[in-house]
Amino acid sequence: MATVTSSADRAPEALWRDEFRHGFGSADAAHAVRTRPTTVAAVEFAADGGDWCTLPERVAALAAHVQRWDSLGAIPENSSEWTYAFGSTPQESRIMALTAAVRVTVPQQILNRQFSCYLQASLDYCCRTRLGEEMEGEEESVNGDEKYLNDALLFNSLRVLGWLRVPRRIFWTEELKLALRRKMKQYVRDVITGDYEASGRFETLRCWKDQTILPWLQSALIISSLTDPEEEQEMERWSQRLQHWLADTYCEVRNEEIFELVADYPDSHEAVLELRYVLQQSNCGSHEFPTLQLPYERLRNALRSALVRRVCHAGATTSQIIDVYIATIKVMRVMDPSDRLLQVVAEPVRLYLQTRLDTVRCITTSLTDADQGGELYEELRRQDAKPLEHVTVDSDDEEEPPTMDWQPRPSIHQPKGTFLETLSTNNNADGDILAMLVSIYGSKDLFVNEYRLMLADKLLASVDYNTDKEVHTLELLKLRFGESSMRNCEVMIKDMDDSKRANTNIQGSLKSRGTTSSTVDAAIISHIFWPTLHSDSLVHHPRIQVKLDDFSTMYANLKNPRKLVWMHQLGTVQLELDVIEDGPNGEPVIMTKEFSCSPLLATLISHFEDRTEWTAEDLSNETGVASHAIKKRMIYWINHRVITVHITPAGVTVYNLATLASHEENDAHGSPQHLASEDDDLHDHTVSISAQQDQEMDVFLSYVVGMLTNLGQLPLKTIHNNLKTFVTGSDVRYDKTPQQLSAFLQNLCRQERLECGPDGMYKLFKK
Numbered sequence: 197m198a199t200v201t202s203s204a205d206r207a208p209e210a211l212w213r214d215e216f217r218h219g220f221g222s223a224d225a226a227h228a229v230r231t232r233p234t235t236v237a238a239v240e241f242a243a244d245g246g247d248w249c250t251l252p253e254r255v256a257a258l259a260a261h262v263q264r265w266d267s268l269g270a271i272p273e274n275s276s277e278w279t280y281a282f283g284s285t286p287q288e289s290r291i292m293a294l295t296a297a298v299r300v301t302v303p304q305q306i307l308n309r310q311f312s313c314y315l316q317a318s319l320d321y322c323c324r325t326r327l328g329e330e331m332e333g334e335e336e337s338v339n340g341d342e343k344y345l346n347d348a349l350l351f352n353s354l355r356v357l358g359w360l361r362v363p364r365r366i367f368w369t370e371e372l373k374l375a376l377r378r379k380m381k382q383y384v385r386d387v388i389t390g391d392y393e394a395s396g397r398f399e400t401l402r403c404w405k406d407q408t409i410l411p412w413l414q415s416a417l418i419i420s421s422l423t424d425p426e427e428e429q430e431m432e433r434w435s436q437r438l439q440h441w442l443a444d445t446y447c448e449v450r451n452e453e454i455f456e457l458v459a460d461y462p463d464s465h466e467a468v469l470e471l472r473y474v475l476q477q478s479n480c481g482s483h484e485f486p487t488l489q490l491p492y493e494r495l496r497n498a499l500r501s502a503l504v505r506r507v508c509h510a511g512a513t514t515s516q517i518i519d520v521y522i523a524t525i526k527v528m529r530v531m532d533p534s535d536r537l538l539q540v541v542a543e544p545v546r547l548y549l550q551t552r553l554d555t556v557r558c559i560t561t562s563l564t565d566a567d568q569g570g571e572l573y574e575e576l577r578r579q580d581a582k583p584l585e586h587v588t589v590d591s592d593d594e595e596e597p598p599t600m601d602w603q604p605r606p607s608i609h610q611p612k613g614t615f616l617e618t619l620s621t622n623n624n625a626d627g628d629i630l631a632m633l634v635s636i637y638g639s640k641d642l643f644v645n646e647y648r649l650m651l652a653d654k655l656l657a658s659v660d661y662n663t664d665k666e667v668h669t670l671e672l673l674k675l676r677f678g679e680s681s682m683r684n685c686e687v688m689i690k691d692m693d694d695s696k697r698a699n700t701n702i703q704g705s706l707k708s709r710g711t712t713s714s715t716v717d718a719a720i721i722s723h724i725f726w727p728t729l730h731s732d733s734l735v736h737h738p739r740i741q742v743k744l745d746d747f748s749t750m751y752a753n754l755k756n757p758r759k760l761v762w763m764h765q766l767g768t769v770q771l772e773l774d775v776i777e778d779g780p781n782g783e784p785v786i787m788t789k790e791f792s793c794s795p796l797l798a799t800l801i802s803h804f805e806d807r808t809e810w811t812a813e814d815l816s817n818e819t820g821v822a823s824h825a826i827k828k829r830m831i832y833w834i835n836h837r838v839i840t841v842h843i844t845p846a847g848v849t850v851y852n853l854a855t856l857a858s859h860e861e862n863d864a865h866g867s868p869q870h871l872a873s874e875d876d877d878l879h880d881h882t883v884s885i886s887a888q889q890d891q892e893m894d895v896f897l898s899y900v901v902g903m904l905t906n907l908g909q910l911p912l913k914t915i916h917n918n919l920k921t922f923v924t925g926s927d928v929r930y931d932k933t934p935q936q937l938s939a940f941l942q943n944l945c946r947q948e949r950l951e952c953g954p955d956g957m958y959k960l961f962k963k
Contacts, residue, residue, distance in 0.1 A: 234290070237261040238297035248313040249344035256349050258298070259356035262291055291358050308371055315375040315416075318345055322412045323379065351416050372416070376409065377441055384445045392457055392464035398446055398474050405442055410435060443478035447471070447491050451498035455506050458499065461523045468530050475531070492537065499524070500541045508548040514558045518633070521545050522571045525629055546636050553935060559633050560646045564669050575629050576672050584631055584640055584676055630676060639931040644681045647673065651685055652727050656719055659768060661696035663689050687725040695720045702750045716747040719767075720760065734764035734795065735820040737802035769798035776837045776854055784856060791836070796821065796829055801838065808853040815851075893940040896930060899923060900941070901960070904950070909959035912938055 241254050298307075383404065388397050413434055450457065450471050457464045457471070478491040503524065507517050521542060528538035549555045562572040575581070634640050651666060666689055674682045699717050723729075736744065748760045771791045779785040799819055803810060812830075816823040830851055833839040840852045896919060903910060903918055910918075916934050923930035932940075941958055944950040951961050 232297075233261065234293045234297040235301075237294055238301040241298055242302045248310040248317075251310050251314050252344075252346040252350040252353070255353040255357070258294065259353035262287075262294065262356055288358075295357070295359070312371040312375060314345075314350070315372055316378065318347055318416075319375055319379045319409075319412065321345055323383070323408055347415065376413075376438065377445065380405075380409075380438075380441055381445045381448070384442070385449050388446065388449060388467075389453065390456075392460050392467040395466040395470065397467075398443075398470055401442055401446065402439070405438055409438060413438075440478065443474050444491070446474045447478050447494065450474075451494055454495065454499045455502035458523045458527050459520060461527050465530075468527055472531050492532075495531070496537055496540055499528075500544065503541065504544045508544055514549070514552050514554050515562065517545065517549060517552075518555070518558055518562065519571070521549070521633075522629055525632055542632075549636055550933060551935065556637070556642050556646045557650070560643055560650060563630070563643075564647060564650070564673070566665070571629065572633075576669075576676065578628070581628060581630070581676060583678060584634060585678060637931075637933060639929075640677050640681065641929060641931040642933070644677055644685075648685055648688070649727050651688060652729070655688060655692050656729075656766065657768070658692070659717070661692050661699075661719075663692050684725045687722060691721045691725075692719060698751065698754065701754055702747065705750060705754070716743050718747060718751075718760070720751075729763055730765055731763060732765045733820050734799065735818065736764065736795065737799045739802060740795070740799060765794065765796055767795050769793055769795055771798060771801070773801070773838055776856065786856065789836075793832070797832055800826070800829060801833055804839070804851075804853045810851050812849045812851070893932070893936070896923065896932075896940075897944075900944075900950075904958065904960050909953070909957040911956055912941065912958070915941070915958065 237258055241258055384401055387401060391397065410431070414431060417430065417434075450467070457467055461468065475491045475495065503520070506512075507520050524542055524545070525538060528541060529535065531537060559572065562568055562570050563576050564573075566573065634643060651670075654666060655663070670682060670685055670689065673685075695718065698720055735741075744762060748762075751760055752758070769792070771793065772788055773791060774786050775789050776784050777787045777789075796819070800815060803815060803818060812823045812826050815821075815826045815830075819826070827849060830839060830841070834841055837854055840854050841849060842852075843849055899919055899922055900915060903915060903922075912934060916932075916937050919930045919932075919937070941950060941952070945952050945958075945961075948961050951959050953959070
């Protein structure tokens with residue numbers, strides 16, 4: 197006969213498990229354990245343990261056992277029902293013993309899966325019925341699941357078993373939480389995914405939670421009324437828990453599509469504002485999930501990884517990267533006005549933009565080109581914009597030393613939901629978008645020089661000397677970059693205005709003499725203030741050279757003692773030529789067309805007025821241009837059916853003036869006279885960018901030679917840092933990127949002035 201003892205220091209299931217596993221030492225003991233009511237009930241419950249559909253009936257059977265045992269009253273003194281008394285009353289002892297028997301008899305994984313499947317099916321059915329949704333195409337499977345649902349039976353049985361109370365809610369509490377979170381994530385994803393323009397989505401989700409999830413949860417917990425203080429507190433705790441889960445799920449879904457949210461800005465402005473509000477709600481944390489990262493940290497990591505994956509690769513153009521970077525700045529400043537999040541999120545993009553050779557040109561083009569428009573074009577025209585000298589992008593990089601009242605910025609990881617309020621009162625980031633872009637390289641001089649190159653191209657390409665647009669843009673740039681930085685650009689525009697007046701005076705002088713007006717208009721520049729221009733030599737056709745000489749003579753008379761030095765390959769020539777075109781009936785006819793071409797192309801075609809056949813070598817001798825350049829440029833006239841080409845058996849390239857007879861002959865022989873497009877001559881820059889860069893870098897040669905002489909071999913990074921240190925404060929400022937310095941050092945290596953080892957170390961060349 198077993199002695200009934202009380203055990204408060206060991207869990208009931210542990211005591212029951214020990215006896216169940218080790219109590220079979222004798223036949224009587226084994227029979228006593230097997231025939232106990234709790235053992236029999238637990239075995240019956242586990243008989244169909246793999247199917248969640250029978251869960252309500254099986255739990256109801258357990259509850260029926262408990263209700264039947266309640267009628268037995270106290271435990272007889274000679275009873276072998278159990279060895280240990282787990283509770284203070286017989287009813288509590290029987291329930292705890294049954295609970296322990298079930299936990300030992302049924303594997304925990306199976307029990308968890310049964311409750312999880314049932315709760316998920318019950319939640320799905322509740323949401324469908326309350327929202328009136330019809331699941332087309334799944335009606336048969338839905339009806340099949342519904343017939344197994346019996347929430348009233350299951351939850352009432354759980355109440356009888358005492359498994360609804362917190363100490364013994366052992367089978368289904370975690371499954372309930374997981375089912376709720378899974379349903380919330382599914383519903384939130386269906387409601388907000390891909391919808392960035394609508395507002396009030398989170399309020400819609402909150403109403404769904406209050407009208408659907410909370411009533412279902414109240415019925416599951418058998419809370420019939422909220423007048424009981426304990427029940428009211430229980431539901432309040434669940435309501436707060438669900439509110440946090442909803443906000444956390446909303447942030448999780450938005451983090452998955454944060455790149456699309458940024459790329460669609462400002463169309464996604466409503467979604468960004470709502471995300472900021474929900475982040476504040478979600479930032480409170482939760483004791484159920486203490487290992488989760490803070491919401492702002494998750495947002496930061498999601499956006500940073502998305503930018504690296506979607507933007508920082510060779511497949512994205514520089515202009516696209518800059519557009520995404522600008523959108524990132526705007527979105528992050530809505531989330532965090534202090535720019536702390538932005539500095540972390542945008543760092544990979546900033547570093548990647550530094551490696552792009554055309555970053556400065558793309559930024560400058562977007563800033564000044566009205567045709568492209570865009571964010572930067574509007575940014576330059578902001579009424580409240582400050583000069584870049586007055587803008588602080590990063591307070592850690594300020595040259596002024598901190599004062600005694602300096603305070604560090606508060607941590608971005610706030611444990612409570614006052615994060616945004618803290619940001620609004622600690623806003624130290626007054627840098628605008630242009631300042632953020634300029635800070636990528638740390639110097640505005642790069643952008644000023646790039647605009648100077650672009651301005652030279654625009655001014656020299658203009659045939660009407662109209663500089664109104666450039667003057668307007670220059671005045672705006674002076675407000676941002678400073679007047680002293682744009683002084684060279686002012687002189688360049690003034691040269692164009694002076695050129696217009698000089699051309700007008702020359703034309704007037706010719707008319708007053710009764711002479712035919714000049715066909716030459718010249719852009720007369722002050723070369724000291726202009727970038728380095730192409731100065732390739734070219735011998736013009738005598739008819740063209742005569743016109744240039746006449747213009748030079750008239751200018752010398754007006755501006756004595758000044759003289760003109762012609763940049764022979766720069767400029768634009770307007771021509772009218774007879775060319776062969778396809779007529780209305782498809783037959784070739786001769787038509788007059790106008791061409792706008794370079795001086796070299798005009799000189800080449802002018803030679804065919806003297807004779808109709810030329811070789812590449814003959815044209816090279818006449819113009820002083822290399823034969824390979826002649827062959828490249830002649831393709832322009834070949835493609836326009838002005839010139840035909842053929843190669844002799846000796847390999848000599850011969851060009852002929854196109855005629856109707858030659859065109860018909862080529863068609864008869866099937867000779868291709870349309871070659872690959874090489875008419876990039878019309879799009880060549882008037883500014884020699886390579887020559888300009890070499891000229892700017894030459895001033896640093898003495899610094900590089902001095903460093904390598906005194907310090908020995910050095911890597912690129914050390915040379916770059918030393919130049920920034922040594923050149924600062926001198927008449928010449930070092931504002932080059934590591935990529936530009938690397939190109940300059942490699943050029944010195946090709947000139948055999950430096951050597952570069954396999955380890956990337958540079959040293960002086962030893963002869």
